[in-house]
Amino acid sequence: MPENDAVTKFKCDDKKAKELRDIGFGVVNSHVQDGIARGAGVLIALNGQGSDANRILDDRSSQYFSFSKSIIKKQAYPTSLMGSMALLRQMYADANWYVYSCQMEIRENLGRGFFSYQPACR
Numbered sequence: 001m002p003e004n005d006a007v008t009k010f011k012c013d014d015k016k017a018k019e020l021r022d023i024g025f026g027v028v029n030s031h032v033q034d035g036i037a038r039g040a041g042v043l044i045a046l047n048g049q050g051s052d053a054n055r056i057l058d059d060r061s062s063q064y065f066s067f068s069k070s071i072i073k074k075q076a077y078p079t080s081l082m083g084s085m086a087l088l089r090q091m092y093a094d095a096n097w098y099v100y101s102c103q104m105e106i107r108e109n110l111g112r113g114f115f116s117y118q119p120a121c122r
Contacts, residue, residue, distance in 0.1 A: 004032045004035070007056060035073065037065055041064055
């Protein structure tokens with residue numbers, strides 16, 4: 001679901017952050033691992049001090065996609081890899097149509113989902 005922002009689900013785990021720092025990592029990019037359109041990722045510094053406001057470097061660092069349907073929402077469609085690809089292609093085709101549509105009343109009535117993929121529309 002495109003409205004899925006990893007920053008809203010972020011909880012710092014100091015023990016895991018220390019493990020990653022010990023093997024040489026200083027920053028991680030994370031996302032919610034559920035569904036085909038997985039939403040925006042979050043870029044996090046693995047510092048041990050400070051608040052989450054100090055750790056979060058970018059709250060919309062990237063968009064994530066998968067060919068696996070949602071387990072949490074018990075998604076029934078798509079049932080194949082080809083169906084997943086078709087769904088992603090259709091999502092982009094729909095988003096482009098809405099972005100380049102001259103019908104402003106249509107764009108005003110849309111939810112946040114499509115526009116989360118198009119920075120020019122925010």
